[in-house]
Amino acid sequence: MLDAKIPEGPLDKKWEHYRSKSHLVNPANRKKLKVIIVGTGLSGSSLAASLGESGYHVSSFCFQDTARRAHSVAAQGGVNACKNYKNDGDTVFRMFYDTIKGGDFRAREGNVYRLAECSVNLIDQAVAQGVPFAREYSGYLSNRSFGGVQVSRTFYAQGQTGQQLLLGAYQALMRQVSAGTVKLFSRHEMLDLVVIDGKARGIIVRNMDTGEVERHGGHAVVLATGGFGKIYYLSSLAMGCNASAIWRAYRRGAFFANPSWIQFHPTCLPQFGEYQSKLTLMSESLRNDGRIWVPKKKDDNRPPNDIPESERDYYLERRYPAFGNLVPRDIGSRAAKEMIDAGYGVGSLKNAVYLDFSKAIAEQGEGKIEDKYGNLFRMYQKITGINAYREPMRISPASHFSMGGLWVDYELMTTIPGLYAVGESNFADHGANRLGANSLLQACVDGYFIAPSTMPNYLANEIRTGPIDTRQSAFATAEEAALQKLKGFLAIQGSKPVDYFHKALGKILYDDCGLSRSRAGLTEAIAKIRSLRGEFYHELHVPGGGGQAMNSELEKAGRVADYLEVGELMCYDALNRDESCGAHFRVEYQTPEGEPLRDDKNFAFTSAWEWTGLDTEPLLHKEPLHFETVTPTVRSYK
Template sequence: MTVTLDAKIPAGPLADKWDNFKADEKLVNPANKRKFKILIVGTGLAGASAAATLAELGYQVEAFTFHDSPRRAHSIAAQGGINAAKNYKGDGDSIHRLFYDTIKGGDFRAREANVHRLAQVSVDIIDQMVAQGVPFAREYGGLLDNRSFGGAQVSRTFYARGQTGQQLLLGAYQQMARQVGLGNVKLWNRTELVDIVVVDGRCAGIVTRDLLTGEVRSHSGHAVVLCTGGYGNAFFLSTNAMACNTSAIWRAHRRGAYFANPCYTQIHPTCIPQSDEFQSKLTLMSESLRNDGRVWVPKNADDHRPPHQIPEDERDYYLERLYPSFGNLAPRDISSRAAKRAVDSGRGVGPLKNGVYLDFSDAIGRLGKAVVEERYGNLFEMYERITGENPYDVPMRIYPASHYTMGGLWVDYELMTTIPGLYAAGEANFSDHGANRLGASALMQGLSDGYFVLPYTISNYLAPWLNKPIPDTSHPEFAKVEAEARDRFRQYLSVGGTRSPDWFHRELGKIIWDYCGMERSREGLEKALGEIPALYAEFQKDLRVTGDAESVNQTLEKAGRVDDFFQLGMVMCQDALVREESCGGHFRVEHQTEEGEALRNDDEFAHVTAWEWSGDPTRPIEHREQLEYEVVKFQTRSYK
């Protein structure tokens, strides 16, 4: 079963590894860079920053997005902020502390060397984004402001109101747009990746589908970078945007890229609870709200009084009670499970009793409404638009929802997948967050990969290919892959069943949420592994896709994405099944302490599970990368 994967971690003490890599890597001289073409798929933080930087360096870059504009990528929806070890507050932060917090937050399941590099370059990201004009929040003296976030005891989070992701993405988008204007980046919008082409064991290019004309087309390049985000929409209901999907990384997986830790999914504790059966997505309320909001439920399950009539001593501020030192800022996985338990115990609030309160009345009393409005005004407005309730007067109702996926394509230290020449960056890879991601670290990782890691590591791969011929799109493998893609889309159209792709997606999402969501058990996972293939068989027999493949057809696009979610869902459940421990976002009911906290098994599971495609999604092949901790010592995560 086990091939030990080599992450190619550089030699030397942890703090020197990145410098050692840079000292030893192969370079491409400036005049030769234009001889290399790099294809970048996805234009979120990782994709846009990589495209801009590689083009500035002189490479030929082509960037692909399925959106109408690169500025729409889902990075834009991140609200709270971006971490960096600047220690501007003088409160004891350092590169080592950010590194340690990230490893601990990830429940000791991330790779030390990658995380340390992430903490090192975090400081450069802030400098770069400020130079580009990102309007981060400032103090009256004109210096940058910081706030604190879950899982940390220092204030290291930089933010731009509740729209940090938007401002960072627009910064990276503008930097890439500059290169488009200069002719250094060729932009393909409304163009979706449908497959990866591998020739002689290395990635030779991609096949795309034009979403306006249906044209299936090949693109060859020296290297391909997938920056296509996470797979949280496997749950159907999630905070991800509607079009977020797993197809690019899944198609790469089917061509030989190993998929690592698919069961590590993050359920975000502060989302607006589901209100109805036809709900299309869930909306996140930034975790930053937990800085000032207090989470509670009534002590008594039968308490139907409106919140303001429930006296203090009949409320259970359960996070403050259970985790006194972190309180309402306990990490996401811990807060989410605590909310689930409160609701499962019958003490949920709201018309469907499916939420918990996030109450700002103390903060408004202490700070005044104006300060609360300054900090969270746009979030409060958003809440009111969606629920029709005013959170200045009535506590918010929140409940956990799928938000982020720590798993993704397995990559080595250089961000290369198991297919030479194919890279994965940002949420699409698995590398930095272990079993749980800390708040404000996704933006940091996307920009770190795109700005400060890939531009260094990619030359190490490219340099030996200088002046050597690479397969172009006339190679028969491109024609073969194109034909397979055309057949697949024709197949969806020809089923002629009765159910829409959305219907299947919703049913699939329910199974994955119920059995591979916040809590997993052997029994449930085995049940899911029976139900998903059965539903998948029905999908192949009873799917209905209207329209044709030669013009805009959103139903057809959706069918392809749902197909891939089915296959991924089976591997997610198998990954959750073989990981006989609880860690971070992966909570197995069989493995918990007497107090109901996650019980890790470091002796047997301090490894990455990376799955190889076997041709049958019910029988993936398991590989492992052992995680070696040289600096950090395992300890039980405690936020008490």
């Protein structure tokens, strides 16, 4: 039975209760302990810096050429915190409720409450670091509202909030590098996790510049490796985003929770052609002033400005009058897909809907809109050649965020003792759908506040362990296996490049395990993925033939090999869950109006999967969700 270790006591006292009772490590003993942190996004950088400041030795790894490039940098819109600066009735409880409702009642109460509770201090921390949040003329912090809520609790720095928060964490990290508490390994990719006597004791990494494979030992290992929405190939994510670190951990015994819950972001750029590598995201904040519509007539080929008001269908405002264009992402994305599938799509491939600013520009003036979204409008013009001040943007849903990830308990520890997962790489806080501006928040609070408070509870028992010797056989075995795997990719010498397989996998998943899923489709997808995986190991072409240090194709091959296994697990997960909730929409489970039909009686649990080997069905463990404070209701944004 999975034990989430939720502390006793009333909801609003759990975190305080936990921190009052957990073990601590004496400052003098901290320098005897080494922590390995993989990933330097918001959660990884902030945790590495915070642990370094406390006096632990930290080794920090990232595959990018510097820590500052991790994909948190691309988050645009903002970060939520219930400061109630707008006097609009915001409280910790309201933020907790919005988040748990937004997640369609599929997250743990204790975790979500803590997320809201810590949000307040996060803004303080970021401001102290010099994050230039938007300010009023009086000098006070400014807020805006985001999808799924009715208060203004989102703090922002133009359309580059993720960049500014990440630079704050990166600078704190660089300060610790300079102080000598953190050792930085950029251009290093994790290939495997080393487990000794049931505890996480280190990692195997590849230096991507030299090609050398290295062993690193530590008293605890933290994965802060982000999300895997890039599995669909076309996504809003960076090209390098991958599941490899968490997948290696899964194969070593960590459970993987809710793998199929992937958020599709409603406001991304549509696909224009086959060569395309990326569906760039346009911030959700645009929905504050932009109105989404499609023509009322199918296959309407008129330019958008020639379509009169009376012939436009503002379908979100029509279907969800209470929230309108600010419905949560799962609802916005699915509604767009329904309109596109029904033949109302716009653009040359008929795969988009309009996001129109003409009303906001008429009401507020172009200058005001430029102040708020100038960089987004510029980016849109660079990519599409279209001026969105004059004509509506064309947008479409794209894979964006993984709510699922490694299963962790309240302490953010996985099922492998000493292995933690923070930020997007864990599953903990967003349920079946994440609210906008909660991902930066979760990454930050995991890294700055939660893991630094929970890890000592484990590390306190490690002060007598002594340094981890990487000459142990478990390290040698893992290193050898990793080397053999790399050699294996090079030896296939088939005719198809890695991208061919990634695109093919993405197509299967988009069709059968994307915005909507069905039993038949998922069953078929599992067979298709297995067959594609077989083809991969026969037909893959990785250039280089060994001995070549820098080899981007080899890096990609490792990631796609793992994706070909992750995709199958996603399908098993989606197949098992006979209900619709949040991002998981099973066509068999919907109301006559097409709204999702959740089944609290049978599916109010977290699915935690255990690896059983290749080509076999993984083992399902259920962690029941106990709702002691809230009563799950039908999530209505009408």
